[in-house]
Amino acid sequence: MNRRRFLRSGLGAIAARPASLVIGALGADMAWATPRAQPAYQRLLILVELKGGNDGFNTVVPYTDPAYYALRPKLAIPRDHVVQVTDRVGFHPALQSLQPLFDRGRLAVLLGVGYPAPNLSHFRSIEIWDTASSSDRYLADGWLARTFAQAATPSRFAADGVVIGSNDMGPLAGSGARALALANTDQFLQRAKLARSEPSTGNPALAHILKVESDVVRAATHLDTSRTLATDFPGTPFGNVVRTACHVAASPGGVACMRLTLNGFDTHGAQAGTQARLLRELAEGLIALQNGLTEIGRWDDTLVLTYAEFGRRPHENLSGGTDHGTASAHFALGGSVRGGVYGAMPDLSRLGSDGNVTHTLDFRSVYASVLDRWWGIESAPVLGGRYEPVDLVRS
Amino acid sequence: MRLLRPFVFFVIAALALVGAVHGARAATADTLGAEGARHLLTRTGFGATPSEIARYAPLTREDAVERILAATRTLPVLAPPAFATAGGPLPRPGPNASAEDRKTYVREQARDTLALRGWWIDEMLATPSPLTERMTLFWHNHFVSSQQKVRPARLMYAQNATFRRYAVGDFRALLHAAAKDPAMEVYLDTVQNRKGAPNENFAREVMELFTLGEGHYTEQDVKEAARAFTGWSIDRDTGAFVFRPRLHDDGSKTIFGQRGDFDGDAVLDLILARPDTARFVVQKLWLEFVSPQPDAQAVARIAGRFRASGYDIKVALRGLLLDPAFWAPADRGTLVKSPVELVVGTLHTLELAPPDGLPYALAAAGMGQNLFAPPNVKGWPGGDRWINATTLLARKQFLARLARAIPAPTAPMDAAPVASMTSMPATAAANDAVTTLQQRAARSVERALARIALDAGTWVAAQPGNDVPAKLAFAQNVLLPLAPVTGDVAEARAQRDPVLFVRAALLDPVYELK
Numbered sequence: 001m002n003r004r005r006f007l008r009s010g011l012g013a014i015a016a017r018p019a020s021l022v023i024g025a026l027g028a029d030m031a032w033a034t035p036r037a038q039p040a041y042q043r044l045l046i047l048v049e050l051k052g053g054n055d056g057f058n059t060v061v062p063y064t065d066p067a068y069y070a071l072r073p074k075l076a077i078p079r080d081h082v083v084q085v086t087d088r089v090g091f092h093p094a095l096q097s098l099q100p101l102f103d104r105g106r107l108a109v110l111l112g113v114g115y116p117a118p119n120l121s122h123f124r125s126i127e128i129w130d131t132a133s134s135s136d137r138y139l140a141d142g143w144l145a146r147t148f149a150q151a152a153t154p155s156r157f158a159a160d161g162v163v164i165g166s167n168d169m170g171p172l173a174g175s176g177a178r179a180l181a182l183a184n185t186d187q188f189l190q191r192a193k194l195a196r197s198e199p200s201t202g203n204p205a206l207a208h209i210l211k212v213e214s215d216v217v218r219a220a221t222h223l224d225t226s227r228t229l230a231t232d233f234p235g236t237p238f239g240n241v242v243r244t245a246c247h248v249a250a251s252p253g254g255v256a257c258m259r260l261t262l263n264g265f266d267t268h269g270a271q272a273g274t275q276a277r278l279l280r281e282l283a284e285g286l287i288a289l290q291n292g293l294t295e296i297g298r299w300d301d302t303l304v305l306t307y308a309e310f311g312r313r314p315h316e317n318l319s320g321g322t323d324h325g326t327a328s329a330h331f332a333l334g335g336s337v338r339g340g341v342y343g344a345m346p347d348l349s350r351l352g353s354d355g356n357v358t359h360t361l362d363f364r365s366v367y368a369s370v371l372d373r374w375w376g377i378e379s380a381p382v383l384g385g386r387y388e389p390v391d392l393v394r395s
Numbered sequence: 396m397r398l399l400r401p402f403v404f405f406v407i408a409a410l411a412l413v414g415a416v417h418g419a420r421a422a423t424a425d426t427l428g429a430e431g432a433r434h435l436l437t438r439t440g441f442g443a444t445p446s447e448i449a450r451y452a453p454l455t456r457e458d459a460v461e462r463i464l465a466a467t468r469t470l471p472v473l474a475p476p477a478f479a480t481a482g483g484p485l486p487r488p489g490p491n492a493s494a495e496d497r498k499t500y501v502r503e504q505a506r507d508t509l510a511l512r513g514w515w516i517d518e519m520l521a522t523p524s525p526l527t528e529r530m531t532l533f534w535h536n537h538f539v540s541s542q543q544k545v546r547p548a549r550l551m552y553a554q555n556a557t558f559r560r561y562a563v564g565d566f567r568a569l570l571h572a573a574a575k576d577p578a579m580e581v582y583l584d585t586v587q588n589r590k591g592a593p594n595e596n597f598a599r600e601v602m603e604l605f606t607l608g609e610g611h612y613t614e615q616d617v618k619e620a621a622r623a624f625t626g627w628s629i630d631r632d633t634g635a636f637v638f639r640p641r642l643h644d645d646g647s648k649t650i651f652g653q654r655g656d657f658d659g660d661a662v663l664d665l666i667l668a669r670p671d672t673a674r675f676v677v678q679k680l681w682l683e684f685v686s687p688q689p690d691a692q693a694v695a696r697i698a699g700r701f702r703a704s705g706y707d708i709k710v711a712l713r714g715l716l717l718d719p720a721f722w723a724p725a726d727r728g729t730l731v732k733s734p735v736e737l738v739v740g741t742l743h744t745l746e747l748a749p750p751d752g753l754p755y756a757l758a759a760a761g762m763g764q765n766l767f768a769p770p771n772v773k774g775w776p777g778g779d780r781w782i783n784a785t786t787l788l789a790r791k792q793f794l795a796r797l798a799r800a801i802p803a804p805t806a807p808m809d810a811a812p813v814a815s816m817t818s819m820p821a822t823a824a825a826n827d828a829v830t831t832l833q834q835r836a837a838r839s840v841e842r843a844l845a846r847i848a849l850d851a852g853t854w855v856a857a858q859p860g861n862d863v864p865a866k867l868a869f870a871q872n873v874l875l876p877l878a879p880v881t882g883d884v885a886e887a888r889a890q891r892d893p894v895l896f897v898r899a900a901l902l903d904p905v906y907e908l909k
Contacts, residue, residue: 052771121599123773124609167763167783168776181783191788194795194902198880203729204687208779209787209904210880216784266771268584268596318592319584324599354614 039151039375044249044302045257046289049170050282052266053122055275056311056328057348060109063090067348068314075271075316085109086341094279097287098331105339107331108392110366112346114327114359118310122266122324126309130170132364132383141174143367143382144257149176151377158222158253159215165241166261178215185225185247192220222253231292238262238285246292249302256375265308269319282306286333293335300335303374303393305366314348315355327359330366338394365390425455429872432459434727437876437909438684439463439716440525442740445858445873460716464709466524467563471556473518476510479552485634486547500546507548509753512766515555516752516759519739530562530708531555532735533683535766536774538573538605540582542767550578550634551767566676566706570663574601575636577629583772585627590644593621598662600772606666608675612651619648624659667706673698677711684715686726687778693718728876728908731781734762736909737790741797741901744873745854747847754843757836762789782907791902796844798851798898855893863891874900876908 082090311328346357436443626643697714883899
């Protein structure tokens with residue numbers, strides 16, 4: 001271990017935990033001498049990707065803002081249809097089922113989440129989110145892959161993380177992470193018998209194949225999905241994704257994180273019907289996720305976060321849709337979430353020259369909450385800088 | 396036996412040495428030899444049979460590449476399904492169609508698309524020019540459109556025919572044709588793009604993904620180009636491209652710093668005039684054919700020739716296939732086979748002729764490549780990203796089933812991996828139909844694999860060579876681009892067991908590579 005690495009992980013161990021706890025348990029010198037962060041990986045992170053770029057302004061609606069109604073003569077949600085959750089913002093009617101969760105303080109709304117100098121390409125922007133980079137920097141590894149490289153998950157874990165509903169590893173992409181794409185756990189375990197664990201050698205493509213094969217063998221050894229769940233999962237694509245997620249979460253040889261994907265949010269035309277269907281699918285899936293996690297006793301140690309490459313432009317286009325935007329609203333939910341509204345609704349009366357809003361909350365602050373507050377890992381080395389965490393976890 | 400094994404290995408090693416010497420004699424300084432022939436054919440086609448390898452082995456690199464380029468086609472050899480070339484108005488639900496009618500429409504188009512998938516797999520197996528189909532597939536994954544948004548299967552066939560017509564032809568003509576292709580017009584919302592109400596979708600993607608690459612244009616260029624493409628539409632009666640002057644914004648635009656009242660064709664020509672376009676396309680072709688690490692200098696050199704030729708795709712391909720990097724030993728086996736290459740290439744290499752391509756199209760879909768339905772406008776990312784836990788196991792499952800390494804299931808195989816086939820239902824209500832479709836698809840893959848008869852003994856016996864060890868040595872070069880990772884292949888060769896050998900070779904991780 002080089003000196004820099006030692007210092008970083010040593011500092012990480014101290015910064016990550018309340019000082020009294022570190023001193024009480026180990027003594028300050030011990031903690032310094034033993035650069036062994038103990039991240040709280042028994043706490044599960046579930047990222048939900050709203051792929052294509054969900055329209056945040058019709059998801060969390062600024063229903064008292066005349067500018068919103070002026071920008072969207074056709075697409076605006078009428079005030080009396082909005083599920084009003086505060087005196088300023090409300091949910092799309094298709095998210096009605098999430099209201100009780102908000103009222104009980106287990107659902108947080110994050111407003112204006114984005115980053116400076118936004119990129120409007122789907123692919124570049126999701127890369128920025130997945131690698132937690134600035135828009136002018138290119139990083140190879142996902143932010144969760146970097147997290148696990150800095151602070152490894154326990155060896156009894158089946159994997160660092162799994163992605164469900166997508167073939168893209170997203171924030172788990174990178175040479176280091178033990179990450180799996182899963183479609184169906186039973187089928188995975190059955191087919192895993194075809195995999196063999198061989199040392200990873202050869203050219204990068206071969207090394208990748210051998211690593212995936214070894215990860216499969218390891219995950220299959222540690223995953224136990226024999227538990228039957230009583231929870232009723234919707235028969236939608238996202239419902240199936242949530243079902244698989246709950247089976248993984250129920251397995252004793254667990255994972256630290258999952259990334260679930262719901263596709264189809266790139267609504268350039270005829271948005272109203274498509275988005276309503278997708279948001280209903282999302283809400284029903286999230287409620288099933290809550291029920292499933294509650295059934296297996298993990299709701300209180302799970303943090304669910306939505307994200308997407310961008311939101312959409314406030315001004316509707318003449319195709320009944322919206323073009324690529326910038327900052328957007330997102331949700332955090334879980335048994336330990338401190339509910340409420342975080343950040344500020346971007347100012348719809350002051351749009352940039354491209355018709356887009358300026359973010360009010362940097363997405364890396366949300367990631368910092370995951371690292372600093374949820375897992376107890378120093379966030380700055382992972383994120384390449386210090387971002388003020390959002391206080392969305394109950395202490 | 397324990398004493399015998401080292402001796403057997405010694406014999407194998409000695410025979411391999413003889414084979415290598417023999418191969419070296421065949422591969423003189425100027426000729427490909429069996430290994431070079433296998434490399435060229437699998438990189439430009441779908442696997443290669445022993446007899447094809449034997450035909451190409453005595454050729455020089457130049458002659459072999461010219462032979463492959465000369466054989467390219469502009470038309471398929473197999474007639475497409477009848478609906479694909481039917482004239483008349485496009486089938487589409489009217490503005491007042493009931494929900495039930497719409498569902499029926501979506502289902503019918505999905506069914507026709509299945510037929511199209513099966514036909515394309517058949518064409519890949521039947522064509523005398525596999526490169527034509529590889530390039531048609533390359534353009535499908537470059538100028539991306541997905542039936543799941545476009546809907547009419549007939550438009551997807553028309554687009555496929557366009558890609559084949561220009562597959563190894565004129566990139567300038569291809570770009571113009573792809574931009575005006577009706578399926579593309581629907582997929583990237585060109586039909587919604589009107590004067591005073593621009594929709595930027597196509598204008599952005601044509602620059603970012605089809606020509607210049609991200610970072611080589613500005614947001615201003617996108618906005619202005621979107622105005623230039625206004626008025627491009629589809630004739631409702633014929634389903635063909637039509638220009639509607641009344642919807643076109645003929646005002647002045649500034650694109651790449653140049654000012655003029657550009658229309659869509661003029662924007663495409665402005666794009667073609669920029670060197671970034673040739674570089675971007677050649678770089679993507681390099682990743683497809685040569686290696687995962689493009690050599691910037693070689694790409695620039697080949698792109699220069701490509702541009703100077705007036706965008707003759709053959710010039711680019713010739714440059715890539717004759718570049719030293721293409722032949723470098725270090726670049727052998729560094730590319731991951733796409734699911735379609737794995738499935739079609741395995742059938743072709745093992746000389747299996749299935750009666751119907753559809754189950755194999757569905758098998759590829761289960762591995763992450765559902766023809767006519769790429770995941771998004773960027774297409775399948777390819778390379779190492781073909782391989783994750785789910786897709787690798789789907790690939791191994793297919794190969795194991797084909798090689799009879801695992802028994803056929805008593806219950807129908809689980810349908811989950813085919814999820815991507817219909818992962819975008821039009822309505823939540825369509826989900827039931829989707830589930831049934833997936834289960835049917837999975838069962839059809841199982842049935843097809845149960846019926847197909849791989850006779851490894853006959854296949855190995857037909858290889859060149861005087862005895863079984865020599866035939867197995869030749870067969871190993873046919874199947875594997877690198878030395879096998881597991882010991883199973885050597886074990887099967889030691890036992891001189893062709894069935895075990897083919898099984899071990901197909902299941903070796905190296906078989907996933909080309």
